[in-house]
Amino acid sequence: MNFQLTEEQKLIRDTVRAFAENELADGSKERDEQERFDRVLMFDKLGELGLTGIIFPEEFGGAGADYLSYAIAVEELSRVCASTGVTLSAHLSLGANPIYLFGSEKQKQNYLTPLAEGSKMGAFGLTEPSAGSDAGGTRTFALRDGDEWVLNGTKIFTTNGGEAEIYIIFARSDKHAEKHHGISAFIVEKETPGFTFGKKEEKMGIRASLTRELVFENCRIPINNLLGPEGSGFKIAMKTLDGGRIGIASQALGIAQGAFDAAISYAKERKQFDQPIAGFQAVQFMLADMATQIEAARLLVYQAAYRASAGLSYSKEAAMAKLFASETAMQVTTKAVQVFGGYGYTRDYPVERMMRDAKITELYEGTSEIQRVVIGSMICR
C-alpha cells in the first residue's frame, strides 16, 4: 500500500491549506458568534478555486481530481472552519454527486455543470420530522399530474437550505408501497412556486453553516426532474450517503487536526511551574493519544476515499471512517480544551468552538449508532 500522496494531491492540500489559513481562519470565530453564513467566502471562492466540482469530470465543469483530493480539501477547510467544510461536503457529496451518479445527460448539463463550477449551490433533503435514519418514514409525497410532479411535505435539518439553488428531494411517489419502497428522488430548483423555507435552526456548533427547513406546498416540478428511475429514491439516498460519509469523516478529521494544532502550540508556550506544560508527562500523554487517534482516523478516511476513487466497494469503509473520525474529533477536541485548561473554556481560544463543532459529526449523515448498524450488517451477513 502506498502511503505517499501524489504531487497533485500535495499541491491541492497546500493550496487549500493556504486558502483556509489566509482567507477563512480570521473570521471563523466571528461567523460562529454571529451565526453568519458568508456566501462569498464560504462558497463562491471555493468555486473560483475549483473545489465545488473537485471530483467531477472537466466536461461537467469539474476539476477531474480523485476522491482523496476531495477528502483532503474538506479536511483542510474544516481545520480552520468546520462550517465551510460542511458547506462544501453537503454541496458536493449530497447536492451534486447524486446528479453525477444517477442523472441523465441533460440533467448533468443543466444542473451538475453549474454546481461543479460553483455558480450554483446544492443541497439534499431527506430528513423529515418522522424520517431521519429511517428513510422509510418519509411523509413528503410526490403525485404525478400530467407532465408534472406535485410535491407536498416538509424536510428538516437541510444543510445549505435557503441559500442553495438546487435541491435533491426525496418523496414518496407511490402511496401504496411500504416503507422505503416507492420513494423517488427529485431535482427541485429554488424559486419554484410552492417551495419555501421554514425555520432556520439555531445550533450548538457549525453555526456559520445554514441548516433550514424546506416546505413544499403543491410545488410543481417538470417530470424531467425525476432523478433516476421512479421508486429508486431509497437506493439513491443510501448510495449518496455512502459518499457523504467520506465528506463528514474528512470534516471530523480536519476539526480534530485543528484542535490538536492549537493544543500543541499552546502547550509549548504556556508555562507553569517554570516550564512549558508540554514538558509535563500528563500533558504529553494527552497529546500523544490525540496525535495517534488522528493518524488512525486519517488512514481510515483516506482508505475509504481511495476505494471510492478506485471503483471498489466502500460502504463499510466509509461508515468505519465516519464513525471513527467523528468520535476522534469529539475526543480530541475535548482533550484540547483540557490542555488549554480554563482558557480553553473561554471564547478567546478556538478549541471550545471546535469542541462544539465536533459533536455534529457524530450525529448527521447517520449517527454513530447508525454507522455501527451499517458496519454490523455488512460484517455479519
Place this chain on the structure above:
Amino acid sequence: MKILVCIKQVPDMESKFKLNSEGNWYDNSDLAWRMNEYDEYAVEQAVQLKTQVDEADLTVLSIGPDRVKEMMKKALAMGCDRGAHISDDDSFKKDPYEIASIIAAFAKDKEFDLIFTGMQSQDRGSGQVGVLVAETLGIPSITTIVDFAFAAGQITAKRELEGGIKALIKTTAPALLTCQLGLNTPRYPTLPNIMKAKKKELLSIPVAELHKVASKQETARMYFPEKRGGGLVLEGAVGNLADQLIKILKDKTGVLA
C-alpha cells in the same frame, strides 16, 4: 513574446533549522519545502504579462534536486506553459555566480524578451542571482520592483527605495526584473489547473550541461547567533504590572531617571 521566470525552492521558514555536519549550510533533511516567497510574485507577474500580451510563451526554470519539481508544478498550475528543471542535488553548495551562470547558459540562445526572478531567496538572501543573470546575458535589470507595466514594447517599473521613496524606471525588452514582496497578489492555483499541470512539459536537464564556471565565493561557516537575554513577560494584576514596569524603566533605562 518569450518570458522566463526563475524560481527557487526553500524550506518553510517556520521549520526548526539544524546545521549540516560541515557547519556551512542548514541540514536539508526533515524540512517542509515551498516556493521562495519573492518568486511567487515573479511567477504571478509573468503570468499576468502572458495573459496581457498575445502569443506569449512562459517558461519556468528551477535548479535543484527532484523535489523542486513539486514546486514547479505549482508554477505550471498558476499559468506557466512549460518547465525546465535543471537537475542538481548539490545546488545548495553553489554560489550566486555559479547559479546565475547556469541560468544564463540555459537562457542565452533562447531569446527571452523578459526574465522575472525574485528579489532574493529566503534562505541564502544574497540578492545577486537575478542581477548576475542580466549581466551575463548583457541585458538591463531592474531590481526590487513593486509595480510593473508593459505597453508597446516599453517596460515601466516602480522600485522601492529606502525612506519611503519610489523610483520609476523605463527600459525596453529584453530585460530582467527582480520582484519585491507586494508587487501583486499571487493567485492560488485552481484545482482544474493543478490537474492540467501534470500534462505540461517539464524538461529535466542535467546541471553538468550548463555548469561551466567555478565558484567565486564560499560559505565558510553558518551558525546561530549567540542567544541574548530573552524578553521579559510580566504577570499579575494591572496595578502591579504598572509598578513592575516603572521599576524596570527606572532601574534599567534612562527613560524615567
